[in-house]
Amino acid sequence: MRDVADRAGVSLGTVSNVLNRPDVVSAGTRERVLTAIAELGFVRNESARQLRAGRSRTIGLVVLDIANPFFTDVARGVDEVAGAAGLAVILFNSDDRPEKEARHLDVLTEQRVQGLIITPTAELSPQLDALRQRGVPVVLLDRRADHPDQCALAVDDVLGGRLAADHLLERGDRRIAFIGGSTGLPQLRERHDGVVAAVREGTGTDDALTVVTPESLTVQGGREAASRIIGMPAGRRPTAAICANDLLAMGVLQEMVRHGIAVPEEFAIVGYDDIDYAAAAAVPLTSVRKPRRELGHRAAELLLDEAARGAEHVHQQPVFEPTLVVRESSMARRPRAGTS
Numbered sequence: 001m002r003d004v005a006d007r008a009g010v011s012l013g014t015v016s017n018v019l020n021r022p023d024v025v026s027a028g029t030r031e032r033v034l035t036a037i038a039e040l041g042f043v044r045n046e047s048a049r050q051l052r053a054g055r056s057r058t059i060g061l062v063v064l065d066i067a068n069p070f071f072t073d074v075a076r077g078v079d080e081v082a083g084a085a086g087l088a089v090i091l092f093n094s095d096d097r098p099e100k101e102a103r104h105l106d107v108l109t110e111q112r113v114q115g116l117i118i119t120p121t122a123e124l125s126p127q128l129d130a131l132r133q134r135g136v137p138v139v140l141l142d143r144r145a146d147h148p149d150q151c152a153l154a155v156d157d158v159l160g161g162r163l164a165a166d167h168l169l170e171r172g173d174r175r176i177a178f179i180g181g182s183t184g185l186p187q188l189r190e191r192h193d194g195v196v197a198a199v200r201e202g203t204g205t206d207d208a209l210t211v212v213t214p215e216s217l218t219v220q221g222g223r224e225a226a227s228r229i230i231g232m233p234a235g236r237r238p239t240a241a242i243c244a245n246d247l248l249a250m251g252v253l254q255e256m257v258r259h260g261i262a263v264p265e266e267f268a269i270v271g272y273d274d275i276d277y278a279a280a281a282a283v284p285l286t287s288v289r290k291p292r293r294e295l296g297h298r299a300a301e302l303l304l305d306e307a308a309r310g311a312e313h314v315h316q317q318p319v320f321e322p323t324l325v326v327r328e329s330s331m332a333r334r335p336r337a338g339t340s
Contacts, residue, residue: 007036058088059303060108062101062118063141064185065217066093068247069275070292071119074141077296078117085304087114096121096185105131115303117141122184137306137313141299142187142290145317151302152317153295157187160288160322161194164242164270167286167324169202171268171333173240177210179225179252180217180244188244191272195242210238217244222251230259239267240330246271246278249285253329257282268330284327291320 005015010033017025018033025033036042061078063071079089090108094101098121105127108116115137118128124146128138138150145152161178168176178195180188192211199209212228214221222243229238229252243249249271253263261267263283271278274289298318306313 001042003040004033004036004042007040008032056112056114057086058090058111058113059300060090060092060104060111060113060116060118062092062094062104062108062116062120064094064096064119064121066091067218068245068273069277070245070273070290073275073292074119074296074299077293078300079296080293081297081300081304087304094121098123098125101125102127109134109136114307115139117299117303119143122186135310137303139299139303139306141295144186144319148317149315151299151306151315153299153302153320154317155187155290155295155320155322157190157322158194158197160272160290161191161196161242162198163194163322163324164272164288165195165198166202167326167330168240168242168268168270169198171240171330173238173268174203174208175210175236175238175240176208177212177225177229177238177241178244179212179214179222179241179248191242191244210236212241214248217248219247219251219254222248222253223255224251226252226255230255230261240264240269241267242270242272244272246273246275246285246287249287249329250277250281253281253283253285264328264330264332268332270324270330274325278325279327281329283329286327286330287325288322289325290322295320 001012001015005012010029014025014029015033018030022030059082061075065071075091082089092104101121102125116131117139119141120143132138140152143152144154176199178192180192196209200206212225214225241252243252249269252269256263256267263269269285271285271287274287278285278287302316
């Protein structure tokens with residue numbers, strides 16, 4: 001900065017103002033300083049500036065599975081809002097593992113981030129409360145909060161499960177599978193609960209629903225679940241499946257096609273999240289749509305508002321409604337009993 005000041009013929013304070021408060025410097029002086037910066041190849045020491053300020057110009061984003069395009073779209077929404085505010089986003093992937101999440105939270109604490117947006121693992125980490133006690137805003141994403149004293153954004157996944165199940169019941173299916181995970185994530189439990197309630201009301205029995213739990217919420221997990229369904233006796237084999245996410249649904253579709261089972265005539269599939277790949281599948285997938293980028297936008301807006309306003313910030317916990325997007329994977333109707 002001293003070299004820049006000498007080259008431009010100004011004080012160190014003027015160089016600092018050009019870098020941090022350019023609106024208080026006259027256009028001519030600002031131009032001289034910027035020319036000197038360009039000629040000298042000056043790059044400010046952001047680490048030193050952050051050390052003086054006590055916090056960085058970054059926010060943290062921790063998601064469950066960056067391989068899932070749902071979280072990619074959410075991250076894009078966060079980045080758009082943060083970027084407009086002059087902030088960078090540090091993205092971490094927890095793989096739905098509490099110990100890995102804990103390591104990431106340690107790093108973000110050390111980095112003095114201005115705030116944290118997180119889709120947490122099944123159990124909320126005590127580190128999140130510790131961050132908040134340090135004055136670091138924490139926003140829960142795609143998760144309801146246990147208390148009203150923090151921001152959280154969720155989707156009504158009970159409704160989402162109902163939408164998927166009601167659609168298949170209207171199609172004529174009376175044996176339905178729910179393909180989900182065993183992680184204990186509240187989002188998945190809510191989807192399952194919505195499906196259970198709708199199937200019970202639509203058929204009058206819990207026996208109409210089969211729950212299949214694959215090893216992971218991935219395409220491979222979907223293939224594994226489909227293989228198990230195909231191996232069931234014909235008399236109790238489901239004729240349709242509701243998958244906890246679209247990656248599972250794509251795996252189910254691949255396995256059904258591999259075994260020559262026609263989708264949707266012999267087996268209907270409904271996914272969840274409505275990622276872009278759902279519409280682009282070999283048989284376009286019906287899916288429960290969540291507002292992915294909007295979730296990211298709103299989470300970042302709430303985080304930045306709390307970081308700027310502190311105690312004056314009003315915590316919000318909006319719950320978004322999902323919608324069902326019907327495509328070819330569940331369009332054909334099954335004949336009802338007694339019809340041809």
